[in-house]
Amino acid sequence: MSTITDPISSSGNPQLFAAIDLGTNSFKLRVVHVNPTTHRFLTLHRLKHPATATAAAAVDSLRHFQHILHSLHVPPAHLRLVATSAIRESPNQSQFLQLIHQTLGLQVEVVSGYDEARLTYLGVLQFLPYYHRTVLTVDIGGGSTEFVVGFQGNVKLGVSLKLGHVTLTHRFVKHNEINAMREYIRSVVNESGLIEKVSQYNIDIAVGSSGSIRMIEKAIFMGYSNDLVNEIGLLEGYRRDWKFSKQELKVLVEKICEEEKEGEEVYNKRVFFKTRSAFIVAAVILLEEIFGLLGVEEMEVSGYALGEGVIAEKLAECFDGFDLNVNARWRSVLRLASRFNNKKRMTSAASCASVAQEIFTGLREWNKIDVLLDDKDLEYLEAACLLHNIGLITGKKGYHKRSYHIIMNGEHLHGYNTEEVKLIALLVRHQRKKFLKLDHDSLREFTDEMKDKLRVLCVIIRMSAILKQYQSLSIQSIKMSHSHEGFKLVFMDSSANGVESIPADVDVELRKELERFEMVVEQKLSVVLTSTSGS
Numbered sequence: 001m002s003t004i005t006d007p008i009s010s011s012g013n014p015q016l017f018a019a020i021d022l023g024t025n026s027f028k029l030r031v032v033h034v035n036p037t038t039h040r041f042l043t044l045h046r047l048k049h050p051a052t053a054t055a056a057a058a059v060d061s062l063r064h065f066q067h068i069l070h071s072l073h074v075p076p077a078h079l080r081l082v083a084t085s086a087i088r089e090s091p092n093q094s095q096f097l098q099l100i101h102q103t104l105g106l107q108v109e110v111v112s113g114y115d116e117a118r119l120t121y122l123g124v125l126q127f128l129p130y131y132h133r134t135v136l137t138v139d140i141g142g143g144s145t146e147f148v149v150g151f152q153g154n155v156k157l158g159v160s161l162k163l164g165h166v167t168l169t170h171r172f173v174k175h176n177e178i179n180a181m182r183e184y185i186r187s188v189v190n191e192s193g194l195i196e197k198v199s200q201y202n203i204d205i206a207v208g209s210s211g212s213i214r215m216i217e218k219a220i221f222m223g224y225s226n227d228l229v230n231e232i233g234l235l236e237g238y239r240r241d242w243k244f245s246k247q248e249l250k251v252l253v254e255k256i257c258e259e260e261k262e263g264e265e266v267y268n269k270r271v272f273f274k275t276r277s278a279f280i281v282a283a284v285i286l287l288e289e290i291f292g293l294l295g296v297e298e299m300e301v302s303g304y305a306l307g308e309g310v311i312a313e314k315l316a317e318c319f320d321g322f323d324l325n326v327n328a329r330w331r332s333v334l335r336l337a338s339r340f341n342n343k344k345r346m347t348s349a350a351s352c353a354s355v356a357q358e359i360f361t362g363l364r365e366w367n368k369i370d371v372l373l374d375d376k377d378l379e380y381l382e383a384a385c386l387l388h389n390i391g392l393i394t395g396k397k398g399y400h401k402r403s404y405h406i407i408m409n410g411e412h413l414h415g416y417n418t419e420e421v422k423l424i425a426l427l428v429r430h431q432r433k434k435f436l437k438l439d440h441d442s443l444r445e446f447t448d449e450m451k452d453k454l455r456v457l458c459v460i461i462r463m464s465a466i467l468k469q470y471q472s473l474s475i476q477s478i479k480m481s482h483s484h485e486g487f488k489l490v491f492m493d494s495s496a497n498g499v500e501s502i503p504a505d506v507d508v509e510l511r512k513e514l515e516r517f518e519m520v521v522e523q524k525l526s527v528v529l530t531s532t533s534g535s
């Protein structure tokens with residue numbers, strides 16, 4: 001078992017880590033919950049502020065981030081704050097960094113273009129199982145585009161070019177100089193020697209990792225080019241993974257450029273691409289040129305990038321034996337969850353998993369429960385929590401059944417055998433409505449021991465799915481304990497005033513699940529919300 005070596009972690013919740021990325025287009029905060037044994041991490045909170053033109057506004061954004069970190073009790077030593085091209089190229093860099101340090105006490109690390117590419121590659125490895133393959137990663141930012149060729153966690157080539165969707169938009173798109181922009185992109189790439197450098201490696205797969213590339217993939221996935229933008233289409237195409245072809249990109253570029261000429265961008269592009277709508281023309285054309293110049297025929301897409309790379313490197317500092325390639329199959333769970341969940345639903349799913357983990361750990365430590373719970377059972381439970389709400393993509397009614405259907409038929413969970421996939425799917429199917437019965441037809445191929453485990457795990461996920469509803473940003477930690485009176489699940493909340501009861505709208509459902517918990521575990525369970533200063 002690995003241990004946390006960072007001595008300062010005791011000043012907060014040692015399982016929380018955070019990264020702040022000061023980019024050209026936005027400032028981003030990520031807070032993750034880390035399992036100290038398996039090193040699996042789930043993003044609990046993601047927040048993005050638009051990048052601002054003034055130092056004072058930037059300080060205000062960081063102050064807001066800092067407030068969140070304090071409320072969550074993230075240890076100061078578990079935070080890493082990095083700045084990329086905008087600050088790297090700024091003539092006022094030193095004054096800005098000094099202002100942040102003097103005002104907020106935060107130390108900003110300005111990373112080089114090479115390190116930006118390297119950290120992005122590390123982030124990709126936390127999402128895609130390509131540790132043993134030669135990967136070309138492309139990350140389009142607001143001020144620059146990063147290219148990295150990596151293999152087994154090591155960077156073989158890292159190149160940063162001053163080609164960003166924000167700068168290209170201001171220089172060319174706003175003046176309707178699309179052809180000139182294409183020529184400029186080709187000129188920069190050719191003069192950099194990137195094509196020759198990349199050609200020296202036998203690339204197995206090309207991966208896009210930036211928000212703009214993820215938005216491009218989503219547009220192709222949802223049929224934007226064919227005017228078929230609807231979430232039903234997402235469910236019907238659930239077998240498709242995170243990827244798109246050169247031809248699909250070409251069709252999307254033609255569609256977006258056609259809209260640009262006809263002045264339809266206000267409705268179509270702004271509604272679909274939202275905050276990226278102003279820069280999407282530059283982004284799609286830049287990516288199309290990259291495909292052509294580097295000979296890319298298909299690109300896979302990573303839901304993780306620079307921020308998660310910063311997190312991964314921080315974990316390597318704080319945990320003995322941290323492995324960049326740890327638990328490749330867990331990444332397929334993350335990919336499936338991210339495929340169908342938006343930011344809000346992902347946060348909700350992560351909250352469900354954090355509650356479930358604490359209940360599971362409490363039962364396991366009690367060591368008097370009839371079934372023997374192990375690490376694999378926890379992985380199944382966490383996977384089910386992360387996937388329990390993916391069916392919400394088409395509406396709330398019956399979403400648990402749709403979630404089950406996607407898991408069972410999508411062939412997304414790589415590395416899990418048929419029985420494990422079904423086990424996870426059944427937990428998702430029965431996390432609400434009808435409770436799983438031992439004589440259910442779907443359990444016929446399971447052993448009696450596995451059936452008993454399923455019922456315990458089912459109780460946990462049902463309880464967690466309810467309790468996550470009232471978890472707020474200010475929740476510090478959750479603790480499960482046992483006494484002669486039974487189990488107690490305590491939610492520590494810095495905003496609570498003493499000891500408070502669970503909200504009434506949650507309490508009705510909760511009472512039913514508490515009764516079911518007592519029936520299955522043969523122990524009572526009470527749930528308490530209390531302030532961090534309370535007893």
